[in-house]
Amino acid sequence: MDAEFYVHGNGWLHRLDPRVKLLMALAAIVLCCVWGNIIFLAAVLVAIHVALLVDATPMRAIGRVWKYLLPFDLLVAIIWLLADHSGQDVLWQGAGIRISAQSLMTVAVVFLRIADVVWAALLMLLTTSQAKWINGLARLGVPFHAATKWARIIRWVPAFSAANVLTLREKQARGLSSRFGAYIHGWHATRKRMQWRDEQVDIAMRIRGSHMNRGTTPRTYYANVHMRMIDWVDLVLTIVVIAAVIVMIVFGW
Amino acid sequence: MNDVITVMKLGWQYAPLVPGAKAVTTLRNVSCYVQDGDFVGIIGPTGAGKTTLTRLLTGVAPHAMAGKITGFVRIAGMNMKTTSISNISRRVGYVCQNPQSQLFCTTVEQEIAYALENRGMPLEQMRARVASIMDMLHIDALRDRDPRTLSRGEAELVAIAAVLVTDPEVLILDEATSALDSHNKRLLFAVLDAMRRERSMSVVMVDQDTSGMAQWATSIFLMVGGEIIRRTTPQIFTRERALLESVGVTVPEESSKEIPLSVAGQSAVQDAVVQFDHVSVAYPYTPSEQAPALQDVSLQLERGAFIGVTGANGSGKSTLASLLNGMIRPTEGRVLVNGTDIAKQSIGRMAHTVGVVEQNPDTQLICDTVREEIAYGPRKLKLSDADVRARVEEMISLFDLYALEDVDPKSLSYGEKRAVTLASVLAMRPPVLVLDEPMSGLDQRLSSRLMGLLERINRDGTTVIMVSNDTRTLAGYCTHLVRLDNGQLVDAGPIVRATTDQSGTGSPAVNAANDNTTSPTNEDKNEHTPAQPRTVRGTAKQKHEGTEKHGR
Numbered sequence: 001m002d003a004e005f006y007v008h009g010n011g012w013l014h015r016l017d018p019r020v021k022l023l024m025a026l027a028a029i030v031l032c033c034v035w036g037n038i039i040f041l042a043a044v045l046v047a048i049h050v051a052l053l054v055d056a057t058p059m060r061a062i063g064r065v066w067k068y069l070l071p072f073d074l075l076v077a078i079i080w081l082l083a084d085h086s087g088q089d090v091l092w093q094g095a096g097i098r099i100s101a102q103s104l105m106t107v108a109v110v111f112l113r114i115a116d117v118v119w120a121a122l123l124m125l126l127t128t129s130q131a132k133w134i135n136g137l138a139r140l141g142v143p144f145h146a147a148t149k150w151a152r153i154i155r156w157v158p159a160f161s162a163a164n165v166l167t168l169r170e171k172q173a174r175g176l177s178s179r180f181g182a183y184i185h186g187w188h189a190t191r192k193r194m195q196w197r198d199e200q201v202d203i204a205m206r207i208r209g210s211h212m213n214r215g216t217t218p219r220t221y222y223a224n225v226h227m228r229m230i231d232w233v234d235l236v237l238t239i240v241v242i243a244a245v246i247v248m249i250v251f252g253w
Numbered sequence: 254m255n256d257v258i259t260v261m262k263l264g265w266q267y268a269p270l271v272p273g274a275k276a277v278t279t280l281r282n283v284s285c286y287v288q289d290g291d292f293v294g295i296i297g298p299t300g301a302g303k304t305t306l307t308r309l310l311t312g313v314a315p316h317a318m319a320g321k322i323t324g325f326v327r328i329a330g331m332n333m334k335t336t337s338i339s340n341i342s343r344r345v346g347y348v349c350q351n352p353q354s355q356l357f358c359t360t361v362e363q364e365i366a367y368a369l370e371n372r373g374m375p376l377e378q379m380r381a382r383v384a385s386i387m388d389m390l391h392i393d394a395l396r397d398r399d400p401r402t403l404s405r406g407e408a409e410l411v412a413i414a415a416v417l418v419t420d421p422e423v424l425i426l427d428e429a430t431s432a433l434d435s436h437n438k439r440l441l442f443a444v445l446d447a448m449r450r451e452r453s454m455s456v457v458m459v460d461q462d463t464s465g466m467a468q469w470a471t472s473i474f475l476m477v478g479g480e481i482i483r484r485t486t487p488q489i490f491t492r493e494r495a496l497l498e499s500v501g502v503t504v505p506e507e508s509s510k511e512i513p514l515s516v517a518g519q520s521a522v523q524d525a526v527v528q529f530d531h532v533s534v535a536y537p538y539t540p541s542e543q544a545p546a547l548q549d550v551s552l553q554l555e556r557g558a559f560i561g562v563t564g565a566n567g568s569g570k571s572t573l574a575s576l577l578n579g580m581i582r583p584t585e586g587r588v589l590v591n592g593t594d595i596a597k598q599s600i601g602r603m604a605h606t607v608g609v610v611e612q613n614p615d616t617q618l619i620c621d622t623v624r625e626e627i628a629y630g631p632r633k634l635k636l637s638d639a640d641v642r643a644r645v646e647e648m649i650s651l652f653d654l655y656a657l658e659d660v661d662p663k664s665l666s667y668g669e670k671r672a673v674t675l676a677s678v679l680a681m682r683p684p685v686l687v688l689d690e691p692m693s694g695l696d697q698r699l700s701s702r703l704m705g706l707l708e709r710i711n712r713d714g715t716t717v718i719m720v721s722n723d724t725r726t727l728a729g730y731c732t733h734l735v736r737l738d739n740g741q742l743v744d745a746g747p748i749v750r751a752t753t754d755q756s757g758t759g760s761p762a763v764n765a766a767n768d769n770t771t772s773p774t775n776e777d778k779n780e781h782t783p784a785q786p787r788t789v790r791g792t793a794k795q796k797h798e799g800t801e802k803h804g805r
Contacts, residue, residue, distance in 0.1 A: 130358065170619050173578050173580060197354070201354075206316075210339055212371050220373050220374055222367075
């Protein structure tokens with residue numbers, strides 16, 4: 001019920017300062033959206049997977065993402081292919097469908113772009129704990145309560161999904177045999193469960209002083225986020241890569 | 254000494270959570286005082302208003318709950334009505350009923366540090382305080398664990414640590430120790446006693462298990478029907494036993510010693526209803542250094558037996574229970590119920606054979622009213638409307654839920670929720686009934702009724718598997734015992750009853766020759782090999798002959 005994207009671990013991505021990681025993820029998302037170079041898009045996808053594997057993020061977590069992402073991405077690609085009638089080098093035509101070398105290239109770019117954007121976001125989500133999110137954002141000047149709210153918002157999708165699975169299982173454990181029916185009728189119970197859980201977490205935070213009046217004393221953070229030498233190196237490398245890609249975009253490569 | 258808590262003419266009515274539902278008055282005209290350094294035990298039957306009182310003391314009601322308040326509360330020098338929950342928390346620590354709902358951080362260590370972060374404590378000081386409290390409660394091993402993977406007992410310890418770390422002037426524990434094993438309970442009371450002596454901390458504790466209060470409390474408040482009817486000393490447990498028993502409060506036994514349980518040697522099972530075949534369970538994303546929840550458990554349970562499952566907190570009891578209806582699937586090995594591999598059956602299909610009452614009632618509640626909740630299972634089993642109605646009525650009567658029929662079960666107290674979840678599974682009358690700490694949160698009256706019902710349905714042929722650390726109940730009702738430790742099977746077999754209880758408490762004494770280990774006969778020793786599954790054998794008939802013989 002309280003699921004999240006974050007996967008426990010202690011690899012280099014897990015240890016990396018969340019601010020640097022956030023810059024890497026945002027840069028990848030923006031550049032992938034701006035530049036449709038297929039080699040660049042493929043390279044980003046490979047680089048993200050290599051980074052996650054070196055971090056020792058479990059293959060199970062990576063596979064789980066692909067399990068949901070791949071059908072969605074393929075569906076978008078197929079619809080795009082069917083709808084795109086552009087391009088000079090026609091490879092196949094018939095039944096109102098026209099496939100050209102250019103349209104195939106466009107579809108490949110769309111496919112890779114979606115995958116890149118999702119994986120760039122997950123690079124941050126899979127390897128950054130709630131505490132590091134909050135501390136990282138606080139160090140960027142985001143108020144604590146806004147950072148906490150953000151950390152809870154990004155958990156909403158996996159938490160809702162987990163709550164729905166739990167509701168379904170509880171109903172089945174009480175005799176419901178139809179899985180489809182359970183999904184349809186489960187939304188109400190899931191929504192109530194989520195609402196209840198949110199209220200409980202809110203109360204739990206308050207009874208441990210989340211809105212305490214500290215006067216001028218600032219809030220402190222147990223998950224200590226600070227820039228180590230390796231974080232500075234990563235930051236410089238990220239900036240260099242961003243600059244290089246911008247140069248390539250400007251020169252039209 | 255000064256009063257640290259002053260309550261005058263306090264009343265509370267919960268606003269209905271769903272349209273059309275009734276508003277519930279849970280507190281009426283309550284007045285009481287707690288002195289600095291006191292240890293107050295609040296006792297009373299399920300639904301007496303104990304939880305509501307703790308919520309009002311800490312400001313959770315009315316600041317985070319809808320309802321109507323009357324009267325006045327002053328705690329640690331703060332007026333509850335005009336002070337926010339967070340500011341009250343500066344001096345008042347509160348651990349509420351469901352520990353798992355209070356844990357929201359990524360690791361146990363961060364969970365404990367959270368309240369210190371909110372106080373702006375420097376990092377080094379925080380680290381020292383967190384380490385100290387983890388050491389005091391012996392939870393160092395849980396430091397890097399994800400709180401979602403903790404057992405209920407472990408979660409209770411972490412929730413208590415997360416509050417004790419702030420060194421509160423007043424500590425309020427609402428059924429916060431219900432899942433702790435005896436070792437951890439003793440440890441907690443010793444820690445509280447040390448803190449009270451060192452820092453003059455006041456403790457307000459609500460619990461159905463009154464044995465700790467009898468020993469440690471300085472005052473007792475008895476609540477019935479939303480009112481405090483006695484403000485007295487722990488001597489109430491000896492002087493007014495009849496009163497306490499009549500309102501449903503568990504009276505601690507004069508001898509607080511645990512009943513050691515011993516298991517007889519192994520023998521072949523004639524008709525196994527459940528078989529565990531080298532079963533291991535590891536939860537997803539468990540760190541490699543963390544032991545699996547269950548490790549290579551092989552076991553057979555005979556049809557018609559009344560089986561107790563026991564073990565320390567975190568030993569894998571709840572995991573074993575959840576395997577039986579397929580809510581959890583084994584990582585390795587097979588679980589067979591009636592010869593069918595649970596991995597090959599849907600949970601819905603398993604529900605026809607196995608009913609499981611989980612430890613945490615909040616996860617199990619799925620309907621909008623208590624009546625709907627109880628009727629859900631029988632309806633899904635396609636019983637006729639008349640049968641469904643009859644079963645619902647029977648359960649409402651058994652658990653005394655008349656006043657709550659149309660109330661949203663999520664809004665009930667922990668004990669009431671437990672009663673509703675028990676009723677909703679018992680109404681399905683499954684051939685195999687699994688209950689995870691069924692008496693936790695229930696008062697003596699409801700516990701006795703529940704155990705009476707379990708005894709009756711077991712006599713009629715239902716196999717009952719009960720997870721519990723209450724050795725008195727296990728000794729009193731179970732024919733067989735399964736003991737787990739750190740995910741591994743330690744003991745399994747019929748409970749040996751050697752002598753009859755002389756105390757007249759109704760609990761037959763059990764052979765104490767060997768507390769923790771099986772005492773196999775020579776023949777058994779020769780026959781037993783590591784590859785053989787442990788067996789739990791026996792029939793309802795056999796068991797009842799045994800219990801009659803021992804005078805229960």
